[in-house]
Amino acid sequence: MDDLDATLIGLFANEPRIGVLEASRRLGVARGTVQARLDKLAASGVVTGWGPDLDPAALGYPVTAFLTLEIRQDATDLGGHDTVARKLEQVPEVLEAYTITGAGDMWVRVVARSNVDLQRVIDRVLADPTIVRSTTVIALAEQVPYRTLPLTRALDPRTGNR
Numbered sequence: 001m002d003d004l005d006a007t008l009i010g011l012f013a014n015e016p017r018i019g020v021l022e023a024s025r026r027l028g029v030a031r032g033t034v035q036a037r038l039d040k041l042a043a044s045g046v047v048t049g050w051g052p053d054l055d056p057a058a059l060g061y062p063v064t065a066f067l068t069l070e071i072r073q074d075a076t077d078l079g080g081h082d083t084v085a086r087k088l089e090q091v092p093e094v095l096e097a098y099t100i101t102g103a104g105d106m107w108v109r110v111v112a113r114s115n116v117d118l119q120r121v122i123d124r125v126l127a128d129p130t131i132v133r134s135t136t137v138i139a140l141a142e143q144v145p146y147r148t149l150p151l152t153r154a155l156d157p158r159t160g161n162r
Contacts, residue, residue: 001046004029006152007046008037013149016050061093061111063118063140067125068104070132080130081106087128093121104135 004027011023020038024031041047056064071084081099084106088094097108108125112118118138126134 001041001152001155004033005037005041005046006155008034009041009148009152012038016052034037056095056111060113063110063112063115064142065108065110065118065122066137066139067108067122068100068135068137069106069108070134071105072130072132084128084130088125091121093126094125 007027008023011018011026018026020034021031024034027034031064038047056062069084085097088097089106090137091110093110093112095109095111097106099105100107110118110121110125112121119137122136124135125131
């Protein structure tokens with residue numbers, strides 16, 4: 001990734017509806033160059049999507065919580081991380097889940113309509129017999145939103161490394 005790629009990503013991140021022609025005009029490069037760069041970034045997996053970013057709170061889910069799940073280690077017949085992940089995919093309020101190290105086996109970010117609704121979401125997650133125990137932390141305020149653009153600015157344009 002070079003400076004043009006980083007600038008292009010920043011432009012589309014800030015103005016996702018700008019279009020290739022307008023991006024080429026603003027960057028002073030050919031339309032084909034912009035399209036080729038975008039295609040390359042998407043094909044290499046750097047750009048993973050072009051859809052709108054949604055705000056769960058604006059959709060009616062103002063409560064965010066983080067669940068740390070402990071999964072039965074001796075229950076190979078019940079599955080494991082993959083089985084739990086497939087079940088979590090069926091819960092619309094689950095935004096993401098990660099296998100982790102440390103205290104717990106899986107970290108899950110969920111949203112809910114209220115604290116009472118959060119209990120329903122937790123109960124649905126814990127209905128999986130593979131989960132032994134969980135702890136829940138409720139987020140009070142977002143301090144740094146999910147972001148990736150600073151990573152593009154931190155790369156050395158000559159090597160693609162930091």
